[in-house]
Amino acid sequence: MKLLIFGATSAIAQSVAKKVAHEGGELFLVGRHQDTLKIIAQDLVVRGAKKVGEIAADLTFREQYSEWVESAAKFMKGIDVVLIAHGVLGDQKQLEQNSDNAFDLINVNFISAALLAEASAHYFEIEKKGTIAVIGSVAGDRGRQSNYYYGAAKGGLEIFLQGLRNRLFPMGIHVLTIKPGFVSTPMTAHLKKNVMFASPDSVANGILKGIAKKRDVVYLPCFWAIIMGIIKSIPESIFKRLKL
Amino acid sequence: MESKHKEPLGQSPISVSPLWDESRQSWGMYPKTTSLVSPLHWRGQEFSESSQDKHPSLSYLPFGRGRSYGDSCLNDKNILLGTEKLNHFIELNNETGMLKVEAGLTLKEVLEEIVPRGWFLPVVPGTQFVTIGGAIANDIHGKNHHVAGTFGCHVKSLELLRSDGTRRVCSQEENTDWLQATIGGLGLTGIILWAEIKLKKIVCPWISRETLRFHNLKKFFEYSEDSDNKFEYTVGWMDCLSQGDDLGRGVFFRGNHLLVKEAAELKVKQERIKTFPFHAPEFLLNRLSMKAFNTLYYHTHPSKKSEIVHYRPFFFPLDGINHWNRLYGKRGFFQYQCVVPYEGSKSPIFDIIETFAKSGLGSFLTVIKTFGNSISPGILSFPKPGVTLTLDVPNEGQKTLRILEILDEKVVKCGGRVYPAKDARMSKESFKHYFPERPAFEKYKDPKFSSSFWRRVT
Numbered sequence: 001m002k003l004l005i006f007g008a009t010s011a012i013a014q015s016v017a018k019k020v021a022h023e024g025g026e027l028f029l030v031g032r033h034q035d036t037l038k039i040i041a042q043d044l045v046v047r048g049a050k051k052v053g054e055i056a057a058d059l060t061f062r063e064q065y066s067e068w069v070e071s072a073a074k075f076m077k078g079i080d081v082v083l084i085a086h087g088v089l090g091d092q093k094q095l096e097q098n099s100d101n102a103f104d105l106i107n108v109n110f111i112s113a114a115l116l117a118e119a120s121a122h123y124f125e126i127e128k129k130g131t132i133a134v135i136g137s138v139a140g141d142r143g144r145q146s147n148y149y150y151g152a153a154k155g156g157l158e159i160f161l162q163g164l165r166n167r168l169f170p171m172g173i174h175v176l177t178i179k180p181g182f183v184s185t186p187m188t189a190h191l192k193k194n195v196m197f198a199s200p201d202s203v204a205n206g207i208l209k210g211i212a213k214k215r216d217v218v219y220l221p222c223f224w225a226i227i228m229g230i231i232k233s234i235p236e237s238i239f240k241r242l243k244l
Numbered sequence: 245m246e247s248k249h250k251e252p253l254g255q256s257p258i259s260v261s262p263l264w265d266e267s268r269q270s271w272g273m274y275p276k277t278t279s280l281v282s283p284l285h286w287r288g289q290e291f292s293e294s295s296q297d298k299h300p301s302l303s304y305l306p307f308g309r310g311r312s313y314g315d316s317c318l319n320d321k322n323i324l325l326g327t328e329k330l331n332h333f334i335e336l337n338n339e340t341g342m343l344k345v346e347a348g349l350t351l352k353e354v355l356e357e358i359v360p361r362g363w364f365l366p367v368v369p370g371t372q373f374v375t376i377g378g379a380i381a382n383d384i385h386g387k388n389h390h391v392a393g394t395f396g397c398h399v400k401s402l403e404l405l406r407s408d409g410t411r412r413v414c415s416q417e418e419n420t421d422w423l424q425a426t427i428g429g430l431g432l433t434g435i436i437l438w439a440e441i442k443l444k445k446i447v448c449p450w451i452s453r454e455t456l457r458f459h460n461l462k463k464f465f466e467y468s469e470d471s472d473n474k475f476e477y478t479v480g481w482m483d484c485l486s487q488g489d490d491l492g493r494g495v496f497f498r499g500n501h502l503l504v505k506e507a508a509e510l511k512v513k514q515e516r517i518k519t520f521p522f523h524a525p526e527f528l529l530n531r532l533s534m535k536a537f538n539t540l541y542y543h544t545h546p547s548k549k550s551e552i553v554h555y556r557p558f559f560f561p562l563d564g565i566n567h568w569n570r571l572y573g574k575r576g577f578f579q580y581q582c583v584v585p586y587e588g589s590k591s592p593i594f595d596i597i598e599t600f601a602k603s604g605l606g607s608f609l610t611v612i613k614t615f616g617n618s619i620s621p622g623i624l625s626f627p628k629p630g631v632t633l634t635l636d637v638p639n640e641g642q643k644t645l646r647i648l649e650i651l652d653e654k655v656v657k658c659g660g661r662v663y664p665a666k667d668a669r670m671s672k673e674s675f676k677h678y679f680p681e682r683p684a685f686e687k688y689k690d691p692k693f694s695s696s697f698w699r700r701v702t
Contacts, residue, residue: 009253011329022357035254036286039332046333047357186285186329192263 001025004072004079006059006116007086009036011185012135015204016083021049028072028079029054031086051076059086060104060112065119073123081131081211082120084113087154089187095149102149109153114160117175121164124173131211132168133176134161138219140179141228144244165216176210177217181224254286258295260323268324271569272313273576274639274668277320277696281307285329287346287437291409296692299323303694304407306431308348308375312382313579314668315696316430322694325435327377333357334438341443342400347377347436352563359555363443364501366398370611372560377436382665383428383625385615387477387497387559393618394627396427402439407692411437425688428622430664432689432698450502451477451558455549457542461492461597462589468614471498477558483538484610484635485531487601492594494612495545499558519566526573529638534606562609571608572638578668580648581634583627584660586614592658593631596651600635603647607635623685626663634666645669664697675701 003020005013008029017027021044031037034056041052053075055068073079090105117132124130139147140154158177165175182188182197198221206220219225234242260282268281280299305319308327318324330348337343341363345354351365352372358364369384378384383396392398401415404426412434414423426433454475458464464480471478475498482494562568569577584592593612600607611634620627637644652674655662661678662670676682682702 033253035288039254039286039288042334043332046336186283189261189283190263193265193267 002027002076002078002080003083004028004030004069004076004081004120005083005085006030006068006113007084007135008040008054009033010085010087011187011200012180012183012203012207013083013085014040015200016085016207017044018047019204019208021045021047021052024048024050026051026076027053028075030057030059030068030072032056032058059116060107062112062115065116066122069119069123078127079120079123079130081133082117082124083207084116084120084132084134086113087135087137087187088150089147090150092145092147092149105149106153106156109150110156110160113157117161117164121168121173124168125171129172131174131176131214132161132164133178133207133211135178135180135207136161138179138181138224138228142231142239146244174211174214176207176215178207178210178220179217179224179228180220181227254288255290256286257290257292258282258284258325260295260298262298265324268307268310268318268326270314270317270668271311272579272639272666272668273569273572273574274578275315275318275320275696277315277318279319279321280323281326282323283326283329284348284435287330287332287403291405291407291435293409296407304690304692305695306347306377306381306435308378309350309373311371311374311378313577313666314664315700316382316664316667316698317378318696319694320696327375327435330377330437336361336363341445342440343443344438344440345376346438347375347380347402349376350374351376351379355555358443359446359449362446364446364555366442366444367392367395368559370560371563372556373563376439376441377431380427380436380439381429381431383620383622383627384665385627387479387499387613389618389627390472390478390614390616391476393616394427394620394622394625396621396625397618398442399423399427399621400440400442402426403437404434405437406434407690415440422688424621425623425685428620428625429685429688430624430695430697432693432695434690434693446501447503448501449555450552451499451555452502453497453499453551453553453558455545455551456496456498457494457545457547458496459493460490461594464492464494464496464612465588465591465614467496467498471496472614472616474498476500478613480612481541482597482610482612482633483542484597484607485535485538485601486542487598491601492597492612493542494610495542497558499553502552517564517566520568520570523570523574524572526575526638529571529573531604531606534608537608538606572636575639575641577639578637578644578648579634579666580637580651581626581632581663581666582651582655582660583615583630583632583663584655584658586630591631592654592660593633596633596654599650599654600647603650605637605640605644605647607637609636610634623681623688624664624679626661626665628661630660664701667697670701672701 008031037054044052095102137154139151203220210218265281266278303322307324327348330346332346334344367386379395383394404412478498480496617629656677
């Protein structure tokens with residue numbers, strides 16, 4: 001597999017990359033920090049990756065999106081899958097008070113992810129094949145007072161991907177929306193762990209399966225589909241009174 | 245737009261989580277502890293003053309996967325530095341077999357990558373779920389101790405991060421004394437960030453195994469002496485509840501890596517990992533059930549058998565059952581591992597086994613092995629020449645503690661020692677006798693590092 005990853009230092013992305021490397025795949029990593037990308041690239045080489053390239057950059061530099069995709073395609077001589085994995089959870093209370101922070105959070109979680117997906121689509125349209133896999137969140141299924149900035153960004157992203165999928169389907173290009181629940185990662189390090197938390201490793205398995213089976217939307221682990229189904233079905237007149 | 249993250253992420257200070265966490269326990273499930281868990285994410289992270297601001301009076305201890313049995317991996321009411329995310333390979337030299345890896349990688353993850361490339365870890369214990377850092381900090385041993393020595397014998401270098409922020413690369417060439425203190429140092433000399441290990445060349449993942457039944461302890465010693473120069477791996481399982489003529493009967497396993505290339509094509513049977521679903525109720529664990537299990541285990545093994553097996557069931561038979569420790573119920577269990585001088589039929593091991601067999605306690609899994617004569621590299625390494633016995637004992641409170649104390653007295657008397665990685669109950673006095681080298685270790689201990697075990701025995 002020739003895999004381009006945006007947000008390559010994220011825990012879920014690292015787990016996916018390790019599995020692809022183990023199978024002898026080729027990878028191109030884009031992330032914010034040169035030093036940590038280097039650590040990951042070394043690791044992937046030992047695990048069996050045929051080739052690993054990397055670019056350290058701020059993922060909100062949208063002028064460079066198509067350049068990065070082109071560099072990756074040049075380095076690996078093609079791209080099979082683009083995985084868009086970056087995201088910031090943010091502190092809801094602080095976001096309510098500080099509009100700069102709120103803007104940044106939506107910019108990172110929604111705008112940059114959506115436009116990276118679009119830039120990838122432009123590349124795949126010429127190739128007439130490929131997969132765009134994007135990490136959304138169960139938080140995007142319904143707005144809640146505890147994290148509606150993050151939820152709105154991820155929910156917006158999901159609607160964007162629905163449209164993109166609709167547009168790319170006739171060309172045989174696959175768009176996968178990944179909706180993990182709680183995952184034990186640095187993003188959730190401050191939360192108390194319980195049985196609802198999945199490991200990045202099991203989420204990575206679910207992502208690779210979703211890619212292979214050309215699924216449209218996957219909840220990871222799958223029990224979140226049921227939980228969110230229930231949460232979505234609660235009438236708004238009741239939901240607004242709940243403390244969630 | 246300028247990046248808001250000028251600091252390289254990999255060098256950010258280690259931060260201590262504000263949550264008290266009870267999810268980090270040891271494999272024996274005793275004692276139960278609570279600690280602040282601070283995960284490490286990158287090997288370049290700093291142990292700065294800002295890391296220590298919030299809790300200036302608390303001590304630190306690295307925590308891998310909690311596969312030590314007792315409290316040597318615990319730091320009750322203090323801070324654990326989780327090494328789970330230090331799980332990156334750094335370099336594998338396919339010519340020399342030199343492997344450089346971060347300390348939080350488990351042996352399982354390492355083996356999965358190196359075995360297909362014709363390499364094996366120089367020493368493996370009975371589970372592949374321990375980390376590289378844990379293997380070094382406990383200077384673990386395996387079924388090949390008689391030829392390979394301990395894990396620490398194969399560590400060429402490592403990097404140690406101390407609470408004062410300093411970093412030291414320790415090897416045979418530089419900081420050798422620090423290397424010796426850190427091997428077997430129970431995580432108390434600082435955080436091991438990465439290590440370089442010399443691997444062993446293999447041809448395929450298969451082991452040719454021979455299984456032999458021994459009807460008493462003397463026969464075990466005969467098999468052991470006979471096998472140690474012909475077989476790289478030897479170990480005995482023992483029925484610790486049989487007495488009289490049958491005292492110390494058991495099953496002897498010996499094996500070598502298969503050297504035939506064609507064997508690479510043998511098919512690996514699809515392993516089904518089972519999970520022990522809940523804590524077994526305590527009434528199921530009694531002398532009767534243990535006696536039945538031990539007798540059955542002995543008799544279901546043929547008196548002699550040769551076969552070819554995959555390395556996983558050969559080295560890690562219990563890894564096939566997740567959470568097998570739940571068999572012992574909520575109260576947990578003790579593992580007792582001692583080494584005593586090897587003096588053939590006069591070995592003090594006879595007395596120890598007999599005392600245990602008559603004590604009324606039982607053990608599902610009793611393992612016996614002769615150690616080789618190699619000198620362990622660590623100041624506080626456990627293995628030394630002699631014979632080592634491991635008992636799994638359900639925690640039945642005072643009664644269990646009293647009998648293990650009696651065993652301690654015997655081990656002290658013959659100049660043996662008990663393995664800290666397995667221990668949750670040895671006394672200060674016993675520890676002093678087992679490890680007279682401790683004063684020499686003190687100088688290397690990080691002043692801000694401690695463990696539940698260390699506070700108990702010092």
